[in-house]
Amino acid sequence: MINPVYSAAEDRYENGMKYRRCGSSGIILPEISLGLWQNFGDTAPLARSREMILHAFDNGICHFDLANNYGPSYGSAEATFGRIMDSDLRPYRDELFISTKAGYDMWPGPYGDKGSRKYLISSLEQSLKRMKLDYVDIFYSHRFDPDTPLEETMQALVDIVRSGKALYAGISNYPAEAAATAYSYLKSHDVPCLLHQVKYNMMHRDPETEGLLSQAREHGSGFIAFSPLAQGLLTGRYLESIPSDSRASRDASLKKDSITPDLIQRLKGLKALADERGQSLAQMALAWVLKDDLVTSVIVGASSTSQLMDNLKAADNTRFSAEELEIINKLTRA
Numbered sequence: 001m002i003n004p005v006y007s008a009a010e011d012r013y014e015n016g017m018k019y020r021r022c023g024s025s026g027i028i029l030p031e032i033s034l035g036l037w038q039n040f041g042d043t044a045p046l047a048r049s050r051e052m053i054l055h056a057f058d059n060g061i062c063h064f065d066l067a068n069n070y071g072p073s074y075g076s077a078e079a080t081f082g083r084i085m086d087s088d089l090r091p092y093r094d095e096l097f098i099s100t101k102a103g104y105d106m107w108p109g110p111y112g113d114k115g116s117r118k119y120l121i122s123s124l125e126q127s128l129k130r131m132k133l134d135y136v137d138i139f140y141s142h143r144f145d146p147d148t149p150l151e152e153t154m155q156a157l158v159d160i161v162r163s164g165k166a167l168y169a170g171i172s173n174y175p176a177e178a179a180a181t182a183y184s185y186l187k188s189h190d191v192p193c194l195l196h197q198v199k200y201n202m203m204h205r206d207p208e209t210e211g212l213l214s215q216a217r218e219h220g221s222g223f224i225a226f227s228p229l230a231q232g233l234l235t236g237r238y239l240e241s242i243p244s245d246s247r248a249s250r251d252a253s254l255k256k257d258s259i260t261p262d263l264i265q266r267l268k269g270l271k272a273l274a275d276e277r278g279q280s281l282a283q284m285a286l287a288w289v290l291k292d293d294l295v296t297s298v299i300v301g302a303s304s305t306s307q308l309m310d311n312l313k314a315a316d317n318t319r320f321s322a323e324e325l326e327i328i329n330k331l332t333r334a
């Protein structure tokens, strides 16, 4: 079936989405961004992917987060995005902030993984072709590679930005010490790091304990949180059972045996608090990450437009009383 011609919602920037400045850069990002890690590959229905992406854009989500190996299969989320660029989003290219990354395994052999200049530059070439783009807005080193000199990885980012194939550079999953070196290197080469992308949610607080949030601010970088819903745990998805269409049912990145009776009890406690706040559990979990102004944006995943619609309302109330925070701490840090 041929899709009707897409015309973006006229009120897409007046629909309630708020925007935050990304460190000390000129870029502002929506508080909620959409990530294409798991549900946009070639095993997902294209019509559903298209609907979610366009719904996001119609609601002020102008930042889409990708990586070379998102799918499944590897590369196919970028290919899906490229198809939607061609069919719908091309007229809006200048309104979009699109990321991709390289750093984890992508193709066989020694040059399809980790942090070498060869890998980063050739991977970005491939990503641009799949996404049907001339440039991405931000290109990330997806992880710190202790076996490659950090200067090599960072110089590759600098050269990529100089080549015009990315407008900004970012890092993801860097431990504090390597992040400090990366920030300094990039700044001294006039390509300041735009974003550090790290896992951060109520149940995973390493960025706080490792000082990554304040470190990003000190270096003029933004901080963007991934898996803010702990891959779906911090939603109503698993309160009764493991649904057959859920991420945990695939037993891959989210393991079935991580959903213990104790965890479910604690999630039910969180759900009761969310009810009192007039939020869904997912909305409260996103609001909890966004309560800190050191966070520029949260990158949510979704497997349906209704999940995305639920998540969009999170930013309506990001204030928590000391009592509420205490309850959350008790339930998530036990």
Ligand SMILES: NC(=O)c1ccc[n+]([C@@H]2O[C@H](COP(=O)([O-])OP(=O)(O)OC[C@H]3O[C@@H](n4cnc5c(N)ncnc54)[C@H](OP(=O)(O)O)[C@@H]3O)[C@@H](O)[C@H]2O)c1
Residues within 6 Å of the ligand: 034, 035, 036, 037, 038, 039, 065, 066, 142, 172, 173, 197, 198, 225, 226, 227, 228, 229, 230, 231, 232, 233, 235, 236, 237, 245, 246, 247, 248, 282, 299, 300, 301, 302, 303, 304, 306, 307, 308, 310, 311
């Ligand atoms: N830099 C990195 O190394 C890295 C690593 C991981 C992720 N990321 C980025 O972060 C993005 C988000 O990661 P994530 O997918 O793990 O995020 P997440 O937002 O923590 O989890 C998304 C999953 O939660 C469930 N969900 C979402 N909204 C829901 C709602 N309102 N009600 C019920 N369930 C809901 C869905 O699960 P079901 O699919 O079961 O429905 C969805 O697939 C990725 O797409 C990627 O862009 C980056």
